[in-house]
Amino acid sequence: MNEVIQLLQSHRSIRKFTDDEIPQEALNELIKCGQSAATSSFIQACTVIQVEDKTKRDELVVLGGNQPYIASAARFLVFCADMNRHQLACNIHQAEMQSGFTEQFITATVDCALFAQNVITAAQSLGIQGVYIGGIRNQIQAVTDLLELPQLVYPVFGMCLGYPAQNPEVKPRLPLSVVLKKDSYYDESDPATIRDYDEQVREYYRTRTGGNKDTAWSEQISEMLVKEVRPHMLEYLKSQGYLLK
Ligand SMILES: Cc1cc2nc3c(=O)[nH]c(=O)nc-3n(C[C@H](O)[C@H](O)[C@H](O)COP(=O)(O)O)c2cc1C
Structure with missing residues (x-):
């Protein structure tokens, strides 16, 4: 196995961090790695909000389901699917943008996921690790308001990044x-x-x-999937201009 394969197969989510900072220059490089990911039809539909304000971070801990590492990580990023700037692009050419298509929701969301996975993998190569935070969708409207996200922008997930202060085992994946x-x-x-x-x-x-x-894997999944999951998402996404047709 080469180093890249070893790095990818040694991924673990990290939720405890040292006090070491991640310099802005290093973070910028990670974001550039995110931008280097493939992007559907060159739409480049991911915007990252770097949350530095302590009050906002503390609020996100609560909105994200009381996950304290949102505050204790050196950096907290919110990855947003963003079709807002495409409106700007259309305006430049006096073209009327057709929005609301489910297909656009898929492509923007996929773009975000690919972008983010590049960021976390590049981070890992520098000894920085972290965890995705889907919990920010628990109260997604409040997160949208907190980060002042306009129409056609929605927060897909957050990501804590920092230097690890724990060393969990790699979680075994399906055969x-x-x-x-x-x-x-x-x-x-x-x-x-x-x-x-x-x-x-x-x-x-x-x-x-x-x-x-x-707990067995199938047990964990069966307990999880008998409950509703964030049933507010459809109405929320419609209100942001997604999933209308
Ligand atoms: C989109 C996404 C959202 C996630 N949200 C959370 C979260 O809110 N809190 C958390 O502690 N872990 C979260 N995780 C981490 C998963 O629980 C973790 O990746 C999974 O259990 C596998 O463990 P591993 O990453 O250590 O291999 C999330 C992962 C992904 C991909």
Whole structure:
């Protein structure tokens, strides 16, 4: 394995950080790595809000579901899907922009995810690590107001970045045969493979928690997916000008 593959396969989310700062110049380089990601039809639909204001950070801790690392990380970034500036581009050419298409929601959101994953991977190469924060969608309208996001801009997720003060084990992923299919989707061995994987995940949690938790992957997923998930999202996205057609 080369260094890049080793780096990618050693990813862990980090939620405890040292007090070391990330210089602005280093952060700028990470953001440029994000910008280097592929982008649907060259739309470049990701805008990052770097949250420095302490009061806003503290507020985001609460809005994000009381996740204290939003405040303790050296940097906190909010990745926004942004089709607002495209309106500016259309205005330059007196073209009337057609917005609200589901396809635009997908492309802008995918752009953001690719951008962010480049940022966190580049960060990892500098010894900086972190965690994505989907929790900011718990109270997404309040986050939108706090960051003064206009129409056609929505916060997809946040990201804490800092120097790690913990060293968790790598979380085992699904076996390759479950995620890599050849020529068609169905594979009769999936249920048995998932059961084997469940045992691996139980063991991972046992080790990580000193025996306090031993939840299987399928158990975790089945508990999660019987509940509603952020049912406010559809109305919110419509109100920001997405998912209208
Ligand atoms: C889009 C996204 C949102 C996430 N949101 C949160 C979050 O709000 N809080 C948190 O602690 N972890 C969050 N995570 C981290 C996941 O829980 C984590 O990636 C997953 O459990 C796998 O663990 P690993 O990253 O250590 O391999 C998020 C991950 C992604 C990709």
